[in-house]
Amino acid sequence: MAVHCEHLQVLYCTVSVRTEPDAGDISPVFHNTRACFRDCGGQAGGKERSLHTCHNTDHLARCEGKGLWKMDVVVELSTSWPSFPESPWRQVDWSEETKEVLMESVRSYKPACCSVAAARVLLIGPVGAGKSSFISSVQSMFYGRVVNRAMVGSSSSSSTSFTKQLQSFQLYSSRERDGKNMALTLSDMAGLGEGNSPTLHDTLATIKGHVPEGYTFSACSPVGSDTPGYVKEPHRAEKVHCVAFVVSALELSSYSQTMTSTFQQLRKHISALGVHQVALLTHVDKLVKASDITQVYRSLPLKHAMVKAGDLLGLPVSSIVPVKNYSEELELEAHTDTLLLKAVDHILQYVELNFRDHPQGPQQADDADSAVSFSSRPSSLEN
Structure with a gap:
């Protein structure tokens, strides 16, 4: 059930996340499992949909006020998920x-x-x-x-x-x-x-x-x-x-x-x-x-x-x-x-x-x- 909000088709939902091996730990990204689900036009159970984290509490409040359905979404993350940046944020010589x-x-x-x-x-x-x-x-x-x-x-x-x-x-x-x-x-x-x-x-x-x-x-x-x-x-x-x-x-x-x-x-x-x-x-x-x-x-x-x-x-x-x-x-x-x-x-x-x-x-x-x-x-x- 999608509504028009800030020029996006969004669905407020609770999200459960499952990762493939070596995808890295992403739990902090979905802290408290509050997120917005962007509808990419696919049907339920059909095409792939994208997920973006929403930290705007006013935005979430407006979405919740629309009487949206709450649902569970399983998100598959591939090994290409950028869990490790190219450069370390502290330098250590491991030799x-x-x-x-x-x-x-x-x-x-x-x-x-x-x-x-x-x-x-x-x-x-x-x-x-x-x-x-x-x-x-x-x-x-x-x-x-x-x-x-x-x-x-x-x-x-x-x-x-x-x-x-x-x-x-x-x-x-x-x-x-x-x-x-x-x-x-x-x-x-x-x-x-x-x-x-x-x-x-x-x-x-x-x-x-x-x-x-x-x-x-x-x-x-x-x-x-x-x-x-x-x-x-x-x-x-x-x-x-x-x-x-x-x-x-x-x-x-x-x-x-x-x-x-x-x-x-x-x-x-x-x-x-x-x-x-x-x-x-x-x-x-x-x-x-x-x-x-x-x-x-x-x-x-x-x-x-x-x-x-x-x-x-x-x-x-x-x-x-x-x-x-x-x-x-x-x-x-x-x-x-x-x-x-x-x-x-x-x-x-x-x-x-x-x-x-x-x-x-x-x-x-x-x-x-x-x-x-x-x-x-x-x-x-x-x-």
Whole structure:
């Protein structure tokens, strides 16, 4: 049932999309499945018809006001669909030589601050985003095979965080028993989104170095001077030198408004401590839907996802890098390693900014976190 609207014969409809193999991911193009169907003169079930996305809400409202029928249309997309632009929107050298250079750069990294033996990076993110998987994936590269050093839960149980305590992992430089540890420690904590996820108070206390290793977070029992193992006067080496937010590319549309508010508050208070922040966008291989991970920076859906992640976290896209964690594989893959190494290198750049911006250490008032909370009582970051 077509009507004349803006000089087009259009039909307002709901659209279901099916693609042929290798056609690429087009779901962002038909977001919310609201579109206009242009009638090319064919009969129903007859000639091919073209589809164009309509972002004009006034236009849609006028069409809906005509009392149009709503129907399902299956659109066949051929392999010629331009899912990947000719030029990548970020340049990456995927050669084996570059991968080896990156590995040696990370392996030989030394903090610019002489009082810090190993830079400390804290991973923060929702349950199931892939924080522990990232730690294990990075360790796997230097270990020479896939290992789960940071215990990882099943994705099917992602509503509950597998990590319950503050756990820190100083990375091994190789599989050899006599190999030296690298000057990089990745710290993991319980994921945001469940009842006992860390409070803002506890998160800031962790960044400031007060929380002891192995501490189990509880919304009902905030970290304080009476906490067993509480570090009253932490050295700079015990503090966090960079925060890496971890979010899933597959869940960006599912994160609640409360989660968005949580990230905004974290960004505000962590920035006030003088600690730089970056973001890791995980599960990008599921979003790009390409057998070759080197196509990651040619994917327009991924670029849109990174912009959306930036809006969620309040970070510029330049602070966000995509990663593919090892989850099903038993063997390492060179291009996956390159993407992971680029992420670690990205993090270390911001770690160095921390040391160079604050040669004597950032000023962090010990009682500052007592003035910040999400409510008048201790509460988890995301309920």
